[in-house]
Amino acid sequence: NAGVTQTPKFRILKIGQSMTLQCTQDMNHNYMYWYRQDPGMGLKLIYYSVGAGITDKGEVPNGYNVSRSTTEDFPLRLELAAPSQTSVYFCASTTRASEAFFGQGTRLTVV
Amino acid sequence: GENVEQHPSTLSVQEGDSAVIKCTYSDSASNYFPWYKQELGKRPQLIIDIRSNVGEKKDQRIAVTLNKTAKHFSLHITETQPEDSAVYFCAASKTGANNLFFGTGTRLTVIP
Numbered sequence: 532n533a534g535v536t537q538t539p540k541f542r543i544l545k546i547g548q549s550m551t552l553q554c555t556q557d558m559n560h561n562y563m564y565w566y567r568q569d570p571g572m573g574l575k576l577i578y579y580s581v582g583a584g585i586t587d588k589g590e591v592p593n594g595y596n597v598s599r600s601t602t603e604d605f606p607l608r609l610e611l612a613a614p615s616q617t618s619v620y621f622c623a624s625t626t627r628a629s630e631a632f633f634g635q636g637t638r639l640t641v642v
Numbered sequence: 643g644e645n646v647e648q649h650p651s652t653l654s655v656q657e658g659d660s661a662v663i664k665c666t667y668s669d670s671a672s673n674y675f676p677w678y679k680q681e682l683g684k685r686p687q688l689i690i691d692i693r694s695n696v697g698e699k700k701d702q703r704i705a706v707t708l709n710k711t712a713k714h715f716s717l718h719i720t721e722t723q724p725e726d727s728a729v730y731f732c733a734a735s736k737t738g739a740n741n742l743f744f745g746t747g748t749r750l751t752v753i754p
Contacts, residue, residue: 572746576741628673628674628735630688631676631678633685635684
């Protein structure tokens, strides 16, 4: 099993550009999450999903959008990138009240 | 929602000494408490977890204790080694919840 796979690993965006961070899991987990981690800081929840077709906002959703058309995929869309979105982004999946599996992260720089 | 507080934010210990990281949670219904280790530039990975029906769990040099009455849980690392240097996150969740709430992290440095 591959677990949770994120792409790309690194990306540089110019201010105002858009991009989609991809996240795929092959563990048939219903719950999926997107976190951002600023340098030296903890994990802040952006969006989460409890199943295909269902998404909800986390702590810091502004400037982001998500979709969950399948159990496996949970892409994160950045519209009109801003320097404040420079961060490391982690996707994670889990079943209810159990271990969360993280992707390897996407390091995004907005210049 | 749940609020998880973690202390200290940084911790330095001499190699061979013990390290203790503490977390408190606010929702008395939380019943799952994992700990994650994040090495520099890598993803968080589960190192140990405990459920509310037990008070302590050990795995070699790592142990977690849970006090449900006081709503706090702690990570204990004994005989620390340089490879234990990392950021450690506690978290809390509950059956029926949609989310896993993380503490703010503790940067542990083990000095050789």
